[in-house]
Each structure stands twice: as structure tokens, then as C-alpha cells.
Amino acid sequence: MDHEPKKCKLCLSKYMWIVLILVPTIIRLVFPIKYSSLPIQGLDRQIPFDNNSDPNYFAVMTDVHVWYDQRDRHYEEGLEMARKLKSKYVVIAGDLVNNWKPGKKQVSSRNYQEHEMYHNITRNASQYFTTILDISGNHDMWDISSFDSAENDFPQYSNYYSKIKNLTFDEFACSIVYIDDNAFILLNPMRFPLPRSVYDFYTHLDKHFLDMFEKAVHDASNATHIYALLHFPVCFLIESSKSSSGKSFIQILSESRVTFLITGHTHPPKTSPIHHKNATEIIACDITTHAVVGIITEDNGNSVYHTFNTKDEVKALVVNPPPYDQIGGQSYFNDNQTNVKVLAFTNDSNTEILVDGIKMKFNHFVKDGLAVYTAMLPAKQGKYSLHFTGFFEKELECFNGKVVGSRKENPGIIHSMFVLGYILLGFFSSIMVFVLFPFDLSNQISILGKLRKRIEIWLISSTYCSFDTLIFTIFGFVVLRTRLLLNPLWLRLVLFFVLIIMIFVPFGFTKFDGKQGFVSMFGYFSSGKLMVEPSGAILFDSYMILIVFANIFLSAMVNDYTKFSLLTVVDLSVIIIQFVGNCMLINVFITQLVGVAKAWTSITWMFTPGILFSLILVNRIINRKKRVQDSLTADNLNPSTSDSNQTPYI
Incomplete structure (x- = not known):
């Protein structure tokens, strides 16, 4: 049996679980979060509707x-x-x-x-x-x-x-x-x-x-x-x-x-x-x-x-009835007839304004160039539409009744971004702590040992249509942890430290009103006060996705293959995309926060990724030398196989 992990399985387990999280998130941003309003009772009209006002x-x-x-x-x-x-x-x-x-x-x-x-x-x-x-x-x-x-x-x-x-x-x-x-x-x-x-x-x-x-x-x-x-x-x-x-x-x-x-x-x-x-x-x-x-x-x-x-x-403003989406507890929308009133920007008392095909009547001029037109239509119950044609065209959704029911309302995409950002923060933080926990407990906890063995067998197996393929694709971060455990303990400790330390270490230092302060995941420190601010959590999300994930994928590459392959291209492409994303984040947001010079020399956003990359590269070189030495030792023991050996990919 070939004991090299299957490239396709490595790719699926490494990235598909992230795709399964991000795709619904993006869909939710395209179709933002909506909330249901409570039913609302309008005001009762005590004074008859005045067309002459x-x-x-x-x-x-x-x-x-x-x-x-x-x-x-x-x-x-x-x-x-x-x-x-x-x-x-x-x-x-x-x-x-x-x-x-x-x-x-x-x-x-x-x-x-x-x-x-x-x-x-x-x-x-x-x-x-x-x-x-x-x-x-x-x-x-x-x-x-x-x-x-x-x-x-x-x-x-x-x-x-x-x-x-x-x-x-x-x-x-x-x-x-x-x-x-x-x-x-x-x-x-x-x-x-x-x-x-x-x-x-x-x-x-x-x-x-x-x-x-x-x-x-x-x-x-x-x-x-x-x-x-x-x-x-x-x-x-x-x-x-x-x-x-x-x-x-x-x-x-x-x-x-x-x-x-x-x-x-x-x-x-x-x-x-x-x-x-x-x-x-x-x-x-x-x-x-x-x-x-x-x-x-x-x-x-x-x-x-x-x-x-x-x-x-x-050309005109429809001042009555109010639109369906705006009526509230301070609105009148329970009339015995539909009183339509339009404020038209015209000096012509013969301007043709039609509502549902009925010509509206000129009432009076409010001032020069401003005329009032009115019409009375039979009352309609519930939600209905009015169609204005002639001088101007407009379709207006209205409501008539004692109580307007619940309506779906959208506070906007930015609100959805923050809500989803907090959800992702909790989700990704939990996964990252699990993936990066530096100590291998599979020898102490039998169920973890069995799970690791099962993952290793699945990775080298030629069978794709199986329950394990489904599970290890959806929960690919479990497989990712298994691959990271092949790294030396010192590298695993560094990766875990980088994740944990950013919860407490400032994102950057800057001055507030001339006084030195800093910004962090929890908020900002200024004038001797730590001000809690939710926006820091969104930056921590970005830090995990663009920096921690990139280095996890990079360190996993050491153990995923020894030769250049299509998976190498995929891994490098993902890392490059994350690097570009990090640069864009620095260029747009971090510069706004701490200034250009401090943003591009930030320990968090620039030096930390660089140091991690260097350490992972050092580990890669050490591992390559070890593999070459192991290969030479094997050749000395079995010379007949020396011609088939290939130089490992760096």
C-alpha cells in the first residue's frame, strides 16, 4: 500500500470545512439579517381629515x-x-x-x-x-x-x-x-x-x-x-x-x-x-x-x-396616506375612506395627476409654485397599492386597518457583518484553540489515539466514497490538527502562543488627544482608561483568518508532501491570497487606526507573520535534511533502490 497521504483528501480536509462556514456567511451578507416587528395599533382620528390644510x-x-x-x-x-x-x-x-x-x-x-x-x-x-x-x-x-x-x-x-x-x-x-x-x-x-x-x-x-x-x-x-x-x-x-x-x-x-x-x-x-x-x-x-x-x-x-x-x-410629494413600511404608533391608518393628498411643485392649477386612474382635484396653492391636489377613494382594508400617473409616476404601498401586523425589517448589511463577525469569533476561536493545542494527548486518551489512527488510515486509503470521507471533510480541522502534531513541539508551542498572546497584546500603539495609548481586541486604552469596544473582536477575526490560518496551512505543508504537486499550488495560492488580504487590511483599516508608519511596522500585522514564516521555513529545512539523511541511510542498506529516489521538494 502507498503510505503517502492522498493529495485530494488533504485538500478536502484542509479547506472544505472553512468553505462550509464562509459560504453561508457570505450568503447571509447578500441577504442580510431581518427582524420581525411587533404588531402596531395606529391612532384614532378625532378630527376629520382636512383637505384644505x-x-x-x-x-x-x-x-x-x-x-x-x-x-x-x-x-x-x-x-x-x-x-x-x-x-x-x-x-x-x-x-x-x-x-x-x-x-x-x-x-x-x-x-x-x-x-x-x-x-x-x-x-x-x-x-x-x-x-x-x-x-x-x-x-x-x-x-x-x-x-x-x-x-x-x-x-x-x-x-x-x-x-x-x-x-x-x-x-x-x-x-x-x-x-x-x-x-x-x-x-x-x-x-x-x-x-x-x-x-x-x-x-x-x-x-x-x-x-x-x-x-x-x-x-x-x-x-x-x-x-x-x-x-x-x-x-x-x-x-x-x-x-x-x-x-x-x-x-x-x-x-x-x-x-x-x-x-x-x-x-x-x-x-x-x-x-x-x-x-x-x-x-x-x-x-x-x-x-x-x-x-x-x-x-x-x-x-x-x-x-x-x-x-x-x-415633481410631487404624496403626503397622505403614509407608506406601509413607515406607519407606526404615531400614524393614522384606519380611515373610513382613502384620503389621497399630493403636494405638487407646479403653478398650474390644471395639472393632471391621476391616482388609480382617477383625476385628482386641485385644492389650493400653498405658495408660489406649490399646489395641493386631493382625491377621495373608497376605503380598502389591509395592504393595498396606489398608482400615480400623469404629472409624475409612483407606486405606493399603503395599509388601512386598526392594527398593522408584523413586518420583516432590515437594519442593514453592516449590522449583519458585526453579528456574523461575533459568531465567527466564537466559532473560529474554539476551533483554533483545539487545532493549535500543542500537546499530543492521543497516547493518554484512548479515544483520541483511535481517532488519530483512523484519520491516518483514511488519508492513505484509496477509498473516497465512505462515511469517513464525509466526516473528515466536514470536520477537517480535526485532520488538520493531526497533521500539525507531526511538527516538533517547539513549533507547535510557538503557533499556540501566537494565537493566545494576541488576546492580551495590543494590536498597535498610537496617541489619543496627544497622549500615548493602544488598541487591542477588547478596545482601546486612552487617558488612563481601558474603553471596551466591540470592533476589536472583528479585527481579531481578521487576525485569525489572515495570519493564524495562513501559518497553520504553511506549517501543515511540511508534513503533507515531499514533492511538488497540484496541492502545493493550491496551498501556496491560499497563503498568497491571505497575505494580500492582510496587506489590504493594513492599508485600509489599520492605517486609519494607528497611522501609516505604525501600521506597516506593526508587530501584530507585519513582524509576527514574518517571524512565523521564517520559523516554519527553518523547520522545513531541518525536516528536509533529516529526510535526505534517512534516504541516504536507506540507500546504503538497500543500494538497488537508489536510482528510484527523488530529491524532496523544498
Whole structure:
């Protein structure tokens, strides 16, 4: 029998189990995680629907990201669109600037040139609006040790906060602004010291902030509509405690009269409504990547969030009925008839607007170039569609009834990436500890000895159609461990040490607000405080996949074959792909976190892989010399076989 392991079996057991994990993960990213909302009962209309009322509306933007090299003018174009649509005011849900260090690479910094650019653009446009409300995002306040730090210039370049003298942290964290009959609750839950880029996906809420938010929603309860502005979606909030009344953020929000919680941060290609009992969260599409501006209309108690590209020609806004995916506990959707109301941007009272083939009637002009058209249709029960044709074309899904049922809602692909990242972290960490455990216990534990013997027999067997093939392919990491046990103990100890040590050793050192600190799997250390941050777990995932796995595969090559083969090509290709992936990770994310020089000279991301590669190569050379010596000894004992010997592959 040939005692060399079969190349195909080595390949299957080495890689197929990873494929079986990654393929479903990728599929889940293509089809992101969705959650089911609770059934919601709407409001009962106490006052008859008024066709003669003037709809109110205002513009919404998020993730402006003004950039110092002026790569785009999306922010200016968004403000220009709001001006042309005659919006009364504009609200912006954070990330006003990029804050990248000047240069070709994206490195966390405070780019005062961008701050000045944003302030000037906003100031020049403010003459067209009653006000521009803007809150902070993660990009606006990187790497600041305290709210009173001299490096914190956000209150100076923000349009709204720059007008408040002697701004306190509590005013910044939670405040109410009244415009017309509406209340806007501005939320900036910043936990100091603040992180740098990559470690800024989540924000943390403490008891004091929750108490302020709970008081704000109570104080604003008499407003016609309440809107809360928060840069981070609810799924990116971490609560260290509850409010004094024992409530979480979602409990406070869902029990309040907040119509819309407007968030941003994740740059979704489409605006995503997420329902939290009575309140509706709008994860808004951004201006910098997708050039999208939101318009919120208000009429007869209903608020509707509309989205348009800055290049679109906006002809009309359907202000009633509200869309099916937006209706919540603060909506009216149980009427005896379908009252359709459209706000058309036209001076022509004879404009033809059809809804389900019925011509809508001109009602009145709100102002020059802005007309109201109405129609009354028979009430439809449940979910239904309205088709608008003529002056503009639109299909709108609506709902009529007392209670709207559960809906599938998607917080976005970035949320799915983090959820799956944490799952993979636990899964891969457990497997890696098992695979890299340096001591061979097969002689002490009989079941392990039998399993190892069974694997060795399967590897050299010519039989492929067997139960063992299925099991050792799915659980290939067990076979991988068996191959690694053929390495000397010192190399196994080094590999295990590299995995374990990275749980405790910093990923990199950098300065926060001028003070030395570091970043690690658990978070970041700044101003004498270790701040726990979930993003570190995702980097540890990347470390295992791109560095630990690569060196495991490389060290296994020593024992998998002695001649060049197709499996050699596969192994080397996988290792090269992982090396390129590691370089891309350094180039994109690690540089943002610690800077270019420190990223490319990182012990974790550069020197550790290099040292491991060198040690594995040394072990390979030692093993080759040993095999050559064994071969020469065998030749001396049996000269007739010397001609058939081949030089082992290095």
C-alpha cells in the first residue's frame, strides 16, 4: 500500500470545512439579517381629515463627510435641492466632516480645513432656511479625551452648537429645539475618551444620558410632532445601565410620542424604517455616497419620509396616506375612506395627476409654485397599492386597518457583518484553540489515539466514497490538527502562543488627544482608561483568518508532501491570497487606526507573520535534511533502490 497521504483528501480536509462556514456567511451578507416587528395599533382620528390644510415639510441629510480635497459637491447639491424645494429648514444627522489627515491615506485626525469648509458652506446656505440643525457623528469627534479638550472644536464648526454660548456637555448630549409646532430632540451620546476610526462603530449610553433622554421626551410631549436625531442606529447602541426609572433606550423611545428617530452612520443604499413599538426609526440613506436627500412631510397628523437623489427632478410629494413600511404608533391608518393628498411643485392649477386612474382635484396653492391636489377613494382594508400617473409616476404601498401586523425589517448589511463577525469569533476561536493545542494527548486518551489512527488510515486509503470521507471533510480541522502534531513541539508551542498572546497584546500603539495609548481586541486604552469596544473582536477575526490560518496551512505543508504537486499550488495560492488580504487590511483599516508608519511596522500585522514564516521555513529545512539523511541511510542498506529516489521538494 502507498503510505503517502492522498493529495485530494488533504485538500478536502484542509479547506472544505472553512468553505462550509464562509459560504453561508457570505450568503447571509447578500441577504442580510431581518427582524420581525411587533404588531402596531395606529391612532384614532378625532378630527376629520382636512383637505384644505397646508402640508409642512423640511429636508433631512446625514453623513455629509465634507472632504478637504473637494472630491464631490454632494453637500452643496443637497442644500441646493432643499432650497429649490423651498424647505423651511434642514436637519443633519451627523458626520459633518471626514476628519482624515491630509494626504493620500485615510488616517484618523482632526482636519481643521474640513471643519472650516463645512462651516462656510453651511453659513452661506443658511440664508435660505430658518435654521440648519446639525448633530455630531463618529467622524466629527475622533480621539478626544474630554468634552472640554482644546482639540474638541466641533461646537465651533457646527452650525447649531456654534450659536450657543458656554455650551455644557449635558446641553450637547441631549437638548430640545422647537421649530413651529415640532420638537427636535438632539442626541449626542459621546463617551469620553473617544476612539479613533475603526473603533467607532458603536456608541455607549450611560444612566445619566438615559435620564436626560427620558426627561426630554416627557418635556416635548405636547409638541405636534417629536423627532429625535441620533447619528448611530439603535442596533449600534450599547447600554451600560438603565435609566433611574429602570428603562432602556428602546423602552423610553417606544413608550414616547416620538414620530421618527432619524439616524445615519451605516450609509445604506436605501432608507430603512425600523419599528420600535410606537416609534419608527429611519436609518437614512446618506448624502456623501448615495447623494440622497430626505424630505419629511407632515399633514393631518401623519409624517412621511421621502427620499430623492440630488440629480432628481422632484415633481410631487404624496403626503397622505403614509407608506406601509413607515406607519407606526404615531400614524393614522384606519380611515373610513382613502384620503389621497399630493403636494405638487407646479403653478398650474390644471395639472393632471391621476391616482388609480382617477383625476385628482386641485385644492389650493400653498405658495408660489406649490399646489395641493386631493382625491377621495373608497376605503380598502389591509395592504393595498396606489398608482400615480400623469404629472409624475409612483407606486405606493399603503395599509388601512386598526392594527398593522408584523413586518420583516432590515437594519442593514453592516449590522449583519458585526453579528456574523461575533459568531465567527466564537466559532473560529474554539476551533483554533483545539487545532493549535500543542500537546499530543492521543497516547493518554484512548479515544483520541483511535481517532488519530483512523484519520491516518483514511488519508492513505484509496477509498473516497465512505462515511469517513464525509466526516473528515466536514470536520477537517480535526485532520488538520493531526497533521500539525507531526511538527516538533517547539513549533507547535510557538503557533499556540501566537494565537493566545494576541488576546492580551495590543494590536498597535498610537496617541489619543496627544497622549500615548493602544488598541487591542477588547478596545482601546486612552487617558488612563481601558474603553471596551466591540470592533476589536472583528479585527481579531481578521487576525485569525489572515495570519493564524495562513501559518497553520504553511506549517501543515511540511508534513503533507515531499514533492511538488497540484496541492502545493493550491496551498501556496491560499497563503498568497491571505497575505494580500492582510496587506489590504493594513492599508485600509489599520492605517486609519494607528497611522501609516505604525501600521506597516506593526508587530501584530507585519513582524509576527514574518517571524512565523521564517520559523516554519527553518523547520522545513531541518525536516528536509533529516529526510535526505534517512534516504541516504536507506540507500546504503538497500543500494538497488537508489536510482528510484527523488530529491524532496523544498
